[in-house]
Amino acid sequence: MAEPTGTGATERVADVLLLFTYGPPTLGVTRVSRELDLSKAVVHRILRSLTSRDLIAYDPDTREYRLGPAAAALGSRALRDSDLRATALPFLSELRDRLHETVTISAKVHGGRVYLDQVVGNHEITMSVELGRRFPLHAGSSGKCMLAHSDPDEVDRLLAGELQALTPATPTDPEALRAELTEIRARGYAASAGERQGDAGSVAVPVFGPGGLVGAVSVCGPRFRVTEEFVADTAPELIETADRITAQLGGTAPARAVHTSTGRTT
Structure with missing residues (x-):
């Protein structure tokens, strides 16, 4: 060696x-x-x-x-000085107050992504996430929406490697995941049910800065509340929030098939 x-x-x-x-x-x-x-x-x-x-x-x-x-x-200083976290936090609070579920902001890092901050939901039973820990991109809505907008070479490398199963619901079939990433890019958001945590569900939208993809904003909660109907109703609001954060950062949101004011596909 x-x-x-x-x-x-x-x-x-x-x-x-x-x-x-x-x-x-x-x-x-x-x-x-x-x-x-x-x-x-x-x-x-x-x-x-x-x-x-x-x-x-x-x-x-x-x-x-x-x-x-x-x-x-170092971690505390990085969080304190993060433009993405500081810009997103007021929007997270606003969205939590409307949806009552936990809202998070994640950043893309080498080999995965990390939660930078969260505003915890106000239900009696709610979700919280672990800040600063690196999670893989193929498991959970925040990771998948970032992966969908990552460099194609990075996507190919990830799909060519081992896709670790964090739960029985974690996507581990590379071709099925590649097809899902195409759908995520088209509709503008990713959803997951028990992929990273077995009892959790979430929906997430990517956030962009001047240089491209920087992270994702997500809404997460207990799986029994994050239903398909909840995802469909929440996605337009989440897209609008992510786009506002992107605009504040000086980035450009990509074209997508979901109309943010009505939730109807176009």
């Missing part, structure tokens, strides 16, 4: 750090080595360097590593 040098070494360090943003909260050298196809010696050196800067913390009892306080500080 070749030793990384130069830019490759920097990428390996970033890959190790990013590995802690999904999956189990603690990882050992062997798991990191296997996940990233790096030698244990290389992984150990990287982890030791990250630990020295408090980006990673080591537990001598379990001999495993977890994200450290410096990583938490």
Whole structure:
């Protein structure tokens, strides 16, 4: 196994750090080595360097590593300074007050997406999401609507790899998912029922900045309330909200088949 040098070494360090943003909260050298196809010696050196800067913390009892306080500080600063989060938050609150379900804003990141913020619904039984954790793009409405508007080469790479089943409802057939992505682009929104969490349903619309796709806004709730009728009624309002966020960011929303004021297809 070749030793990384130069830019490759920097990428390996970033890959190790990013590995802690999904999956189990603690990882050992062997798991990191296997996940990233790096030698244990290389992984150990990287982890030791990250630990020295408090980006990673080591537990001598379990001999495993977890994200450290410096990583938490970086994440908090990133959230605080996020233009997407700051721009979206008033619109999320407004939409939650109309729909009474949890409304979220996600950002697209390398290898997936993360929730930046949420305004929790005001029902007695409601949903909440985990902020800052990386989730795959093929599971759930927020990920799928981002994937539908991603670079075709990125879509091909993702569909050529393993589509992990997070629940029994997670899409794992690449050709079926490719067809669904085409439908999502045409109608302007994605919906899911139990794909990322078995008891949750959601509908999501992508958000765009000056450089293109930046994230997605979604409405989510318990699966028994997020019915097909709820999705059909909610999608036009969600599209309108996403378009307003896109306009504030200086982006351009794509053409779609749903009329945002009536919900009728054209």
